Amino acid sequence: AIFSCIKSEIAASKMVAFGALLMKKGFKNIKNRMDYNKRGGAVLLGMKKIIVKAHGSSKAEAFKNSVLQAYAASSISFNDDIAEKIATAARAE
Numbered sequence: 001a002i003f004s005c006i007k008s009e010i011a012a013s014k015m016v017a018f019g020a021l022l023m024k025k026g027f028k029n030i031k032n033r034m035d036y037n038k039r040g041g042a043v044l045l046g047m048k049k050i051i052v053k054a055h056g057s058s059k060a061e062a063f064k065n066s067v068l069q070a071y072a073a074s075s076i077s078f079n080d081d082i083a084e085k086i087a088t089a090a091r092a093e
Helices: 001-009 012-024 024-035 060-075 078-092
Strands: 042-043 053-056
Touching: 012 024, 012 042, 042 060, 053 060, 060 078
Parallel strands: none
Antiparallel strands: 042 053
């Protein structure tokens, strides 16, 4: 939705189109950062085990990245760190 709004604004003016041409690499980087296929999925918090929820229309790349994301989270004891921080915050109240 955001990219379609940007495209319509770029098409509205030659000056804006020229500026967009200068920003082409930046737009591509943003698009790649927002691509759910490259991200994998969302880590669900509050679970005893690592759970990564992938998008419903995920392709093979997104599924692969979700598995890698779950592996990375388990490698750094992600759940244990979150539980410890929650317990620390609860004691501080």
